[in-house]
Amino acid sequence: MVPASVHLPRILRIGAGASETLVDTLRELDLARPLLVTDPYLAQQGFAQRLLAPLVQAGIRCPVFADCVPDPTTDSVAACLAMLQEGDFDCLVALGGGSSLDTAKAAAVLARHGGVMRDYAVPATVASGLPVIAIPTTAGTGAEVTRAAVITDTVTQEKMLCMGLGLVPVAALVDFELTMSMPRRLTADTGLDTLCHALEAFVSRKAHPFTDSIALTALAGISQHLRTACDDPGNRVAREAMMLAATQGGIAFANASVTLIHGMSRPLGALFHVPHGLSNAMLLPEVTAWSVSHAPQRYAQCARVMGLAQAGDSDAAACEQLVTGLRQLTVDLDVPSPADWGIAEEDWCASLDTMAEQALASGSPANNPRIADAADIVTLYRRIWAG
Numbered sequence: 462m463v464p465a466s467v468h469l470p471r472i473l474r475i476g477a478g479a480s481e482t483l484v485d486t487l488r489e490l491d492l493a494r495p496l497l498v499t500d501p502y503l504a505q506q507g508f509a510q511r512l513l514a515p516l517v518q519a520g521i522r523c524p525v526f527a528d529c530v531p532d533p534t535t536d537s538v539a540a541c542l543a544m545l546q547e548g549d550f551d552c553l554v555a556l557g558g559g560s561s562l563d564t565a566k567a568a569a570v571l572a573r574h575g576g577v578m579r580d581y582a583v584p585a586t587v588a589s590g591l592p593v594i595a596i597p598t599t600a601g602t603g604a605e606v607t608r609a610a611v612i613t614d615t616v617t618q619e620k621m622l623c624m625g626l627g628l629v630p631v632a633a634l635v636d637f638e639l640t641m642s643m644p645r646r647l648t649a650d651t652g653l654d655t656l657c658h659a660l661e662a663f664v665s666r667k668a669h670p671f672t673d674s675i676a677l678t679a680l681a682g683i684s685q686h687l688r689t690a691c692d693d694p695g696n697r698v699a700r701e702a703m704m705l706a707a708t709q710g711g712i713a714f715a716n717a718s719v720t721l722i723h724g725m726s727r728p729l730g731a732l733f734h735v736p737h738g739l740s741n742a743m744l745l746p747e748v749t750a751w752s753v754s755h756a757p758q759r760y761a762q763c764a765r766v767m768g769l770a771q772a773g774d775s776d777a778a779a780c781e782q783l784v785t786g787l788r789q790l791t792v793d794l795d796v797p798s799p800a801d802w803g804i805a806e807e808d809w810c811a812s813l814d815t816m817a818e819q820a821l822a823s824g825s826p827a828n829n830p831r832i833a834d835a836a837d838i839v840t841l842y843r844r845i846w847a848g
Contacts, residue, residue: 465669465670465671465672465716466716467671467716468608468626468629468715468716469606469629469712470595470605470606470629470630470631470632470633471490471631471632472486472489472490472631472632472633473606473632473633473635473708474486474632474633474634474635475635475704475705475708476635476636476637476701477636477637477638477701478636478638479634479635479636480512480596480634480636480638480639481515481636482634483512483515483516483554483594483596483634484515484516484519484521486594486632486634487516487521487552487594490552490592490594490631490632492551492552492592492594493521493551494522494548494549494550494551494552495516495521495523495550495551495552495553495554495594496523496524496525496526496544496545496548496550496552496553496554497509497512497513497523497524497525497526497553497554497556498526498529498541498553498554498555498556498557498561498564498565498568499525499526499527499529499555499556499557499561500527500528500529500530500557500558500560500561501527501528501529503527503556503557503561503598504525504527506642508556508598508639509525509527509556512554512556512596513525523554524544524548526540526541526544526545528540528541529541529557529560529561529564530560531560531736532560532611532613532620532730532731532734532736532737533560533563533564533567533611533612533613534612534613534614534615535577535578535579535612535613535614535615535616536615537564538564538567538568538571538578538612541564541565541567541568542568542571542572545568545569545572545591546572550591551591551592552591552592552593552594552631553565553568553569553591553592553593553594554593554594554596555593555594555595555596555630556596556598557596557597557598557599558597558598558599558601558602558604558651559597559599559601559602559603559604559611559737562593562595562597562602562604562605562610562630563604563610563611563612565593565595566590566593566604566610566628566630567581567610567612567623568590569590569591569592569593570587570588570590570623570627570628571590572590572591573588573589573590573591574588574590578612578614578621578623579614579621581621581623581625582621582622582623583621583622583623583624583823583824584824585623585625586624586625586626587608587623587624587625587626587627587628588625588626588627589626589627590627590628592630592631592632593630593631594630594631594632594633594634595630595632595633595634596633596634596636596639597633597635597639597704597707597708598639598640598643599640599643599647599651599707600637600640600643600648600651600652600655600690600700600703600704600706600707601650601651601652601653601654601655601707601738602651602654602707602711602737602738603655603658603707603708603710603711603712603714603715604711605630605633605635605708605711606629606630606633606708606711606712606715607628607629607711607714607715608624608625608626608627608628608629608715609622609623609624609628609715610622610623610628611623611727611737613730613731618731618732619731619819619822620727620728620730620731620819620823622727622823622824622825629715633708635704635705635708636704637697637700637701637703637704637705638700640700640703640704641694641695641697641700642694643694644694645691645692645694646795648690648691648694648703649687649691649738649742649794649795649796650736650737650738650739650742651707651738652683652687652690652691652703652707652738652794653687653738653739653741653742653745653790653791653794653796654737654738654741654742655679655683655703655706655707655710656680656683656687656710656745656790657719657722657723657741657742657745658676658679658710658711658713658714658719659675659676659677659679659680659683659706659709659710659713659714660676660680660745660749660763661714661718661719661720661722661723661828662675662676662710662713662714662716662717662718662719663676663677663680663713663717663759663762663763664720664752664756664759664760664763664829664830665714665717665718665719665720665828665829666827666828666829666830667717667718667828668717668759669716669717671716672712672713672714672716672717675709675712675713676709676710676713676714676717677762677763677766678706678709679706679709679710679713680763680766680767681766681767681768682702682703682705682706682709683703683706683710683767684766684767684768684769685702685768686698686699686702686703686706687699687703687790687794688790688793688794690702690703691794718825718828719825719828720752720825720826720828720829720830721748721752721820721825721826721829721831721833721838722741722744722745722748722749723741723823723825724820724821724823724824724825724826724829725744725748725816725820725826725838725841725842726740726741726743726744727740727819727820727823728812728815728816728819728820729743729744729799729816731819732812732815732816733799733802733804733808733809733812735799735802735804739796739797739802742791742794742796743791743796743797743798743799743802743845744841744845745787745791746784746787746788746791747841747844747845748841749783749784749787750784751831751833751837751841752829752830752831753780753783753784754780754831755830755831756830756831757776757777757780758776759830760776760779760780760783761774761775761776761777761779761780761783762779763783764779764780764782764783764786765779767783767786769782769783769785769786770782770783798845798846798848799845799846800846806846809842809846810846813839813842813843814835814839816838816839816842817835817836817838817839817842818835820838821834821835821838826838
C-alpha cells in the first residue's frame with residue numbers, strides 16, 4: 462500500500478475571534494510586508510478595514526487589492542499580480558470566499574515562478590509561491606486548507622484546476638463570526654459545496670483512513686446544521702458548525718480528492734457563470750444516484766452518518782435513502798434547475814460535448830467510484846436538464 466500524503470497549513474486557528482490573531486500570525490511566521498487580497502463587497506462593508514486596524518496599531522503597512530471577482534479569471538489574477546509586483550511584499554493575506562483565496566494563491570505562485578496560469582493547470586504540479594494567510598468569510602469552499610485553485614481562462618472560458626503543495630496556505634484563520642451576515646442563497650450554496658467535498662472525499666478512489674474520519678464528521682455536522690444556518694442566520698451554533706464542517710471538508714478533499722460532481726460542475730461555471738457551490742448542488746443528487754451502485758457500503762455509511770438511514774437498514778436501502786435525502790435537501794434549499802437559473806436549452810445542448818470534455822480534463826472524474834466516459838457525462842447532463 463502506498464502511504465497516504467497529508468498536507469495542511471502550518472498554522473490553523475479555528476473559532477470565534479481567530480481572524481483577530483493576524484498580527485500574531487505574521488510575527489510567528491516572520492512576515493512583515495503583507496498585501497491584503499479581497500473583493501469589492503468586503504472592502505465596502507468594512508470587513509477589510511476591521512481586519513487591518515490591528516495591523517495599523519502594530520505599525521504594519523498593508524496595502525489592499527480589492528478587485529477580486531467571482532470565479533476568478535486569468536485577467537483578475539493578472540491585476541492582483543501587477544499590484545503584487547509593484548511593491549516589496551513578502552506575503553499575501555486573503556480575505557473572502559474561495560474566489561479571493563484562489564486569486565491570492567494564484568498570484569503568489571506567479572510572483573515567484575513567472576509564466577501564465579495555464580502552465581500550472583493539471584497535470585502540472587505547483588511549487589511553493591509567496592506565503593498566503595487565508596481568512597475565509599464563507600463556510601463552504603475549504604480553500605483555506607486546500608492545495609488547489611480554480612482559475613478561468615479568459616480566452617477559452619475553461620475553468621483550470623491547479624494543484625500542488627505550493628497552493629496550501631501557510632496559515633488559515635477560520636473565524637465563523639465572519640460568516641454571520643451571509644445571505645441565505647450563499648449559505649445554502651456554500652454549505653452544499655461543503656457537503657459535496659465531504660461526500661466525494663469519502664467515496665473517492667483516493668480515500669484513506671485519515672480523510673475518512675474527517676469527512677464523516679463533516680457530513681454529520683452539515684446534516685444537522687445546514688438547514689438551521691439557512692433559516693436562522695443569527696444562530697451562532699449552526700454558523701460555527703458549518704464553518705468547522707467547511708474546513709473539515711476542505712481537509713478531506715484536499716487529501717483524498719473530489720470526484721465526478723466537481724468535474725462536471727466546473728464547465729457550468731466557466732460556460733454559464735453558475736456559482737461553484739450552486740453548480741455542485743445542481744449535480745449532487747443525479748450524479749450520486751448514478752454512482753452509488755459502485756460503492757454501496759461507502760455511500761450507505763454516509764447515509765447513516767447523516768441520519769438518512771438506520772444502522773439496521775441494508776446498504777441498498779441506505780443508498781436509496783441517501784439519494785432521496787439529497788434530492789429533498791436541494792428542494793428545501795431552493796436549488797434551481799439549470800433552466801430556472803436562466804440557461805437556455807439550446808445553449809445547454811450545444812455545449813454538452815464541450816462540457817464533457819472539460820469535465821474529463823479536470824481529472825476529478827477518474828476518482829469516482831463509477832468511472833464515466835464522455836458519453837456517460839453527456840447523458841448525465843441531459844438527465845440533469847430534464848430534472
